[in-house]
Amino acid sequence: MPPDTTPTPAGAALSEAAAEAEAARIIADAYRPAPAVPTSYRDTSPLPAHGDTPPVAQPGIPPMSQRAVDASRLMLTAGLATVPPGLVAIGILVASRQADPTVIGMICAAPAAVAVPVLALARLFTRAREAAPDTHHHHYDGPVYQDQRTTHTRTAGVWAKTDNHG
The missing domain is CATH 1.20.5 (Single alpha-helices involved in coiled-coils or other helix-helix interfaces)
Structure with a gap:
């Protein structure tokens, strides 16, 4: 006669034969082979070229409106x-x-080296500032009154104070 494989209620005392039968049932359930029927499936057939499928971005220029x-x-x-x-x-x-050929060459090479043209332009502006005269000559015809004052304005919130020193 085959052993009884029906589960016993929890907490019930088992005989030695019943305990061995229960152990055999648990081992048989735990180590059974994989089922022959697959549990998942991947459809590798190509999608239709037209239909309800939303468009997918393709490599290259991103999709844009006209x-x-x-x-x-x-x-x-x-x-x-x-x-x-x-x-x-x-x-x-x-x-x-x-034109200065060096400056033109640096401007044409700007995509390759951005810092070099910036430095060349800074040097060009420095040379232009040095070339500018720093003395002023004024020629007047008639009586002239010159008032040279130094003005300092300090602001503290809403109020401002101006000091004129002559």
Whole structure:
């Protein structure tokens, strides 16, 4: 006669034969082979080219509205349209010896090195400031009254105090 495999109520005392049968049942349930029927499935068939499926972003230019595409093309065209007049202006300046070839070279290399043109422009402004005269000559015809005062204004909230020293 096969052993009894019905579960016993909790807390009931088992005989030795019943305990061995219960252990055999637990082991049989715990270590059974995997089921022959799969529990998940991946559909690898291609999706239809049209239908209710939402669009998926493709590699390359991101999806944009027609208005955005037109605006970006207009900006690219306008940017490219400035290149020939700029090259003509550089050619005229170099031919008339009014341009510094070093500065032009640094401006053309700006995408590769941004810091160098900035330093060159700073040096150019320093040279321009040194070239400017620092003395002023005024020529007057008739009586002239000159009033030279130093003005200091201090503000503290709403009130301001101005001191004029002559």
